Amino acid sequence: MTRSASTLDRPTLDGPVDPDTLRVSDVVHAADSPDAAWWRQAVIYQIYPRSWSDSDGDGIGDLPGITSRLTYLRDLGVDAVWLSPFYTSPQADAGYDVADYRDVDPLFGTLADADALLETAHGLGIRVIVDLVPNHSSDEHVWFQAALAAAPGSAERDLYMFRDGTGEHGELPPNNWQSVFGGPAWTRTTDADGTPGQWYLHLFDRKQPDFNWENPRVRSEFESVLRFWLDRGVDGFRVDVAHGLIKEQGLPDARERTTMLGDTQSTEGDGTTDGDTADDGVDHRVHTPYWDQDGVHEVYRVWRQVLESYGTPDRILCAEAWVEPQERAVAYVRPDEMHQAFNFDFLTAPWIAHDLRSVIESSLRAADSVGAPSTWVLSNHDVVRHASRLGFEPGHRRQNGIAAGDPQPDRALGLRRARAATTLMLALPGGAYVYQGEELGLPDSTDMPDEFRQDPTFARTAGAETGRDGCRVPLPWVAGAPSNGFGPSDRTWLPQPDVYREYAVDTQVGVEGSTLELYRTLLAGRRDLALGTGSLAFVEGYGSDVVALVNGGREQVLVVANLGAEPVRLPEGAEVLVSSAPLVDDLVPTDTTVWARWA
Structure with a gap:
C-alpha cells in the first residue's frame, strides 16, 4: 500500500481502479495501545428492560x-450491556422518574434478581453498566414528598428547585423555561390550606422535579448511590442528562427551548422557529442557561474518584450530554472526569459521504485532544431506529417518532443503509454502542395507534410530537409464537407491528446474509482485527460519494462505504472480509460498506 500525505483529485471510480490513483492521507487518529483499558474499545449493547424479554407473561420485560x-x-459478541432504569418508579417516563435509587421496581423483579443478573453476566464475560438519573427524581421520591409538606425556604425544599412565582400574586412561573417534553418547565404547588404556593422546576415531565445540585446533601446522596451499586458489582454508569445538573445562577430567562434530539426553538417572537443546532455557531449555554454549565464538571471529578477507589478493572462513567461544539462535549471525558460520552454528532449525521467523513474526523480529533476514545452510536431508546431513519432521503426533517399519518420510510432502503452504516461504524476506532434489536434490522413501529402511546412527550404536546414509543416496542424472538416469543403470553406493553415477525431472532440465526449474522461477523471481525484500538487514515482518490479509510489495527483494513448512485471498484488485490450487501460483478454497489485486506 502506497502512503502519501498529498491529496489528489478524486475521480469517480466506477470502473477498474489503478492502485496508483489511491493514496492514504496523514493519520487522523493514532493507534491506541493494544492492551488499552476495556472501555476504550468496547462494544456495549443497550437493553431497554421493559422491552427485552418477559419472564412472567405480564407483557413487560424484566430482570x-x-x-x-x-x-x-x-x-x-458484545463486551458489555447497559441497562436502562429498573429502579422503583411510578413509570411516568418509563423509569426515568426514580422514586428509590437503591431498589428494583416490582415490575422488573427484585434486588436478588439484579444480583443474579450480574453474576450470570460476569460468568459469561459480559460487563454490566446501569443507568443513573441524577438531574431529577420522581415526584414520589420521599425527598420530594417531604419538600411538598415543608414550608418555603426549608431544608427539604432546598433539595429541589422551588421558587416563588412572578406577577402580582405569584401566579406566573419564575421564568420562561420550557420543558424538553413540551409545555412549561414549572408547576405550581398547592399549600396545605388549599392556596396556590411556590413553583418547582422540571425540565422534563411535571412528575420529574429537578434536584438542586448546589446542595451538598444532593451530592453526597448520589455518591452513596454510586457506592451502593458498585458494591453489588456493577461495572459502570450511563449518566442521564449529564449536562443538565447545574443551572445558571439567578435562573435567567432562556432564549431558546430545547426539544428532543437537541433541536431548539426560539423563545423570542412567535417562538416557532425550529433549528438544527449542530453548525449554527451559537453558544447555547447562554441561550439555554440550564445546559452545560461549567459546574457540572466538579461533580464528575468527584464521581471519577469514587469509581477509581474500587481499583481495577476500571468501572466507567458514560455521559448522555447533548452538547456542542465538540470541544465542549469532550470536556466531559477529560482524564479526571468521565470515560466516555455519546457521540450524537455521528448519530444525527445525514447519509451523505462528506458529512460522515467530516464527523468521523472531527470526533476523533476532539476526543484525541483530551486523550479519550471516541464513541459511535446509531440508535438508542430516544431516537427513531436507524433502519427507519435512513429510509428517508437526506434532507428529510429529523422526527421525534413516526406516526401512521406521517410520510413513511422506505423499509428496504432503510435496512440496506442501516447495514452499511453499521458496517462503517464498527470499523471505527474507539467504543461503540448497539441498541437492542438493531442487530435484527428492526424498523420503528410507524403504524402504532395513538391510544397505545405512553411517551409523556406525546401527551404534553397534545400529539404534536409523536414521541419515542416506536423504537421501544418489545423484541421478537420466535416468529408466530405468543408475543413473537417476547414472553409466555400474548401481552406486550406496546403492540408489536405485524412486520416484526419477519425480523424474529429464530428466523435469522444461522441464516447466511441475515442482519443478525452480519452483526455477529462484524463484532467477531472487529475483535480479531483489533479495530477498536487501531489507527485511522482516509483513503483519497474515490469520488465524493464514498467514505474510504484504513484502520491500522492488528493489520491494515480498507473500509469502503459507497453512498453514491454508481458502483465502485475495490483496488486490485483487495481481499473482501465482510460486506453489508453482496458485491455485484466485483463492484461495491450503492449503499454498501466493505471491509477488505489491502496490501
Whole structure:
C-alpha cells in the first residue's frame, strides 16, 4: 500500500481502479495501545428492560427475562450491556422518574434478581453498566414528598428547585423555561390550606422535579448511590442528562427551548422557529442557561474518584450530554472526569459521504485532544431506529417518532443503509454502542395507534410530537409464537407491528446474509482485527460519494462505504472480509460498506 500525505483529485471510480490513483492521507487518529483499558474499545449493547424479554407473561420485560437470554449476547459478541432504569418508579417516563435509587421496581423483579443478573453476566464475560438519573427524581421520591409538606425556604425544599412565582400574586412561573417534553418547565404547588404556593422546576415531565445540585446533601446522596451499586458489582454508569445538573445562577430567562434530539426553538417572537443546532455557531449555554454549565464538571471529578477507589478493572462513567461544539462535549471525558460520552454528532449525521467523513474526523480529533476514545452510536431508546431513519432521503426533517399519518420510510432502503452504516461504524476506532434489536434490522413501529402511546412527550404536546414509543416496542424472538416469543403470553406493553415477525431472532440465526449474522461477523471481525484500538487514515482518490479509510489495527483494513448512485471498484488485490450487501460483478454497489485486506 502506497502512503502519501498529498491529496489528489478524486475521480469517480466506477470502473477498474489503478492502485496508483489511491493514496492514504496523514493519520487522523493514532493507534491506541493494544492492551488499552476495556472501555476504550468496547462494544456495549443497550437493553431497554421493559422491552427485552418477559419472564412472567405480564407483557413487560424484566430482570429474570434478561438473565435468561444473556447467552444470546455472548454469542452476538458484545463486551458489555447497559441497562436502562429498573429502579422503583411510578413509570411516568418509563423509569426515568426514580422514586428509590437503591431498589428494583416490582415490575422488573427484585434486588436478588439484579444480583443474579450480574453474576450470570460476569460468568459469561459480559460487563454490566446501569443507568443513573441524577438531574431529577420522581415526584414520589420521599425527598420530594417531604419538600411538598415543608414550608418555603426549608431544608427539604432546598433539595429541589422551588421558587416563588412572578406577577402580582405569584401566579406566573419564575421564568420562561420550557420543558424538553413540551409545555412549561414549572408547576405550581398547592399549600396545605388549599392556596396556590411556590413553583418547582422540571425540565422534563411535571412528575420529574429537578434536584438542586448546589446542595451538598444532593451530592453526597448520589455518591452513596454510586457506592451502593458498585458494591453489588456493577461495572459502570450511563449518566442521564449529564449536562443538565447545574443551572445558571439567578435562573435567567432562556432564549431558546430545547426539544428532543437537541433541536431548539426560539423563545423570542412567535417562538416557532425550529433549528438544527449542530453548525449554527451559537453558544447555547447562554441561550439555554440550564445546559452545560461549567459546574457540572466538579461533580464528575468527584464521581471519577469514587469509581477509581474500587481499583481495577476500571468501572466507567458514560455521559448522555447533548452538547456542542465538540470541544465542549469532550470536556466531559477529560482524564479526571468521565470515560466516555455519546457521540450524537455521528448519530444525527445525514447519509451523505462528506458529512460522515467530516464527523468521523472531527470526533476523533476532539476526543484525541483530551486523550479519550471516541464513541459511535446509531440508535438508542430516544431516537427513531436507524433502519427507519435512513429510509428517508437526506434532507428529510429529523422526527421525534413516526406516526401512521406521517410520510413513511422506505423499509428496504432503510435496512440496506442501516447495514452499511453499521458496517462503517464498527470499523471505527474507539467504543461503540448497539441498541437492542438493531442487530435484527428492526424498523420503528410507524403504524402504532395513538391510544397505545405512553411517551409523556406525546401527551404534553397534545400529539404534536409523536414521541419515542416506536423504537421501544418489545423484541421478537420466535416468529408466530405468543408475543413473537417476547414472553409466555400474548401481552406486550406496546403492540408489536405485524412486520416484526419477519425480523424474529429464530428466523435469522444461522441464516447466511441475515442482519443478525452480519452483526455477529462484524463484532467477531472487529475483535480479531483489533479495530477498536487501531489507527485511522482516509483513503483519497474515490469520488465524493464514498467514505474510504484504513484502520491500522492488528493489520491494515480498507473500509469502503459507497453512498453514491454508481458502483465502485475495490483496488486490485483487495481481499473482501465482510460486506453489508453482496458485491455485484466485483463492484461495491450503492449503499454498501466493505471491509477488505489491502496490501
